[in-house]
Amino acid sequence: MPVNSTADPDASTETGGDAATLPINELFYSLQGEGTLAGMPSVFVRTSGCNLRCWFCDSYHTSWEPTHGAMTLDEIVADVESHEQAEHVVLTGGEPLVHEQSVELLERLDELGYHTTVETNGTIYRDAPIDLASISPKLASSTPTTERDPKGDGEWAERHEDRRIDIDALARLVDTYDSQLKFVVTGEADLPEIEGLLARVRDATSTTVADSDVLLMPEGVTREQLDDSRNAVADLATEYGYRYTPRLHVDLWNDAPGT
Numbered sequence: 001m002p003v004n005s006t007a008d009p010d011a012s013t014e015t016g017g018d019a020a021t022l023p024i025n026e027l028f029y030s031l032q033g034e035g036t037l038a039g040m041p042s043v044f045v046r047t048s049g050c051n052l053r054c055w056f057c058d059s060y061h062t063s064w065e066p067t068h069g070a071m072t073l074d075e076i077v078a079d080v081e082s083h084e085q086a087e088h089v090v091l092t093g094g095e096p097l098v099h100e101q102s103v104e105l106l107e108r109l110d111e112l113g114y115h116t117t118v119e120t121n122g123t124i125y126r127d128a129p130i131d132l133a134s135i136s137p138k139l140a141s142s143t144p145t146t147e148r149d150p151k152g153d154g155e156w157a158e159r160h161e162d163r164r165i166d167i168d169a170l171a172r173l174v175d176t177y178d179s180q181l182k183f184v185v186t187g188e189a190d191l192p193e194i195e196g197l198l199a200r201v202r203d204a205t206s207t208t209v210a211d212s213d214v215l216l217m218p219e220g221v222t223r224e225q226l227d228d229s230r231n232a233v234a235d236l237a238t239e240y241g242y243r244y245t246p247r248l249h250v251d252l253w254n255d256a257p258g259t
């Protein structure tokens with residue numbers, strides 16, 4: 001369900017008033033397309049607003065040009081519950097953890113017995129009932145340089161670069177929640193950075209981060225783009241001993257909305 005009205009999703013939102021709300025870009029029922037739960041029927045709750053600007057962002061209308069619709073938590077929960085088969089909810093964005101109200105939504109979903117996955121860029125820690133923290137730290141190859149900026153002239157490059165890795169936030173997420181580290185891979189040149197980052201995370205955590213919790217995901221928003229990228233990423237997973245994750249939803253439905 002696409003949403004349109006007038007809340008401001010650009011900044012993080014504070015709890016206030018009687019009815020808590022979240023800026024919501026869309027809500028839909030599909031199969032989890034990415035990560036260790038790929039194939040799982042899930043309701044997706046996509047918040048609007050992000051603190052980063054990856055040049056390749058497949059959710060452009062939550063980051064570069066965020067939508068401004070809001071829903072109350074009651075409305076979101078009712079929509080989730082209308083999908084009667086679903087036991088899994090994926091909270092994504094945008095960056096869902098910029099919003100303080102995501103915590104209350106996760107608490108309500110947890111009380112109702114849902115398994116919750118949070119798709120996050122790993123730059124923000126929040127204390128919430130999260131069953132799987134699906135962390136996708138952003139590599140240098142995600143930075144919207146002048147040549148790659150989808151909108152302007154590289155205005156976001158410096159801010160993106162400054163914000164994209166926060167080792168303390170990553171370590172806290174990994175230490176607190178069952179987690180997976182899911183890297184968008186644009187080429188072989190990303191691998192040394194992934195290895196260096198993993199070493200820093202392993203150093204900063206008391207939790208064991210197994211190679212089987214590290215996933216390499218091909219960059220691409222269409223089937224045609226993945227046709228060009230997936231085999232090279234699969235080969236890198238084999239070579240380095242990390243896990244490959246497909247983008248099952250793209251393989252199945254290409255870039256159709258609400259999938």
Ligand SMILES: C[S@@+](CC[C@H](N)C(=O)[O-])C[C@H]1O[C@@H](n2cnc3c(N)ncnc32)[C@H](O)[C@@H]1O
Binds near residue numbers: 092096
């Ligand atoms: C739109 S993001 C929202 C959650 C959070 N902001 C994040 O980046 O993890 C959802 C997932 O899509 C991935 N993603 C975004 N654009 C992509 C692309 N062009 N190719 C492959 N994965 C992409 C992100 O890395 C993340 O794992």
Ligand SMILES: Nc1nc2[nH]cc(C(=O)O)c2c(=O)[nH]1
Binds near residue numbers: 033034044059090259
């Ligand atoms: N089917 C499907 N699976 C997904 N897993 C993570 C997604 C996301 O955008 O966060 C996503 C998505 O957009 N669609």
Ligand code: SF4
Binds near residue numbers: 056138
């Ligand atoms: S962090 Fe996630 S939502 Fe934000 S720009 Fe990057 S891929 Fe898009």
Ligand SMILES: [Mg+2]
Binds near residue numbers: 058059
């Ligand atoms: Mg997606």
